[in-house]
Amino acid sequence: MDLKNQGFTIIGYCPVRVDPILYLPASRAHLSRLIRWRMGWIPGKPAPCPCGLGGTSRSLLMVCTLVPSALWCCLPMPSANYMGHPIDYALSLLPVSASARCPPFWSASG
Known part of the structure; x- marks a missing residue:
């Protein structure tokens, strides 16, 4: 019986690799959040x-007045047809090996 054709996903079909987040120079607390x-x-x-604009959510993060706008300017902007969150896009650009360098936007807050 082929479960993949019936809408089921088997863990064996998933590629095994280390998430690039784990290569970042960050504290344990920051890595945990990421x-x-x-x-x-x-x-x-x-x-x-606390900003009063609604409940906490990924979409509210984009308009929350408590998040400094300068932080958003540091992130790379996805193309207009990108359907995900800008933070997810930035995370997808992180290095995929321990020897690769972090992108410039990662250290722009310092």
Whole structure:
């Protein structure tokens, strides 16, 4: 029986590789946050945002007045047809090996 043709995904079909996030020069706390973002676990349970614009969510992050706009200017902008979140796009541009250098936008906040 071919489960792939019936809409099931088998873990054996998934490519095995190390997530580029793990190569970043970051503290354990920051790496934990990045991994949780990648897995869709951040922002976690819905809660009111301190900015007053709604509940915490990935989409609110883009318009939250408490996030400095200078941070968004440091990230590379995806093409107009990109359907994901800008943070996910930036994470997809990270190095894929321990010897590769981080992109310039990663250290732009310093």
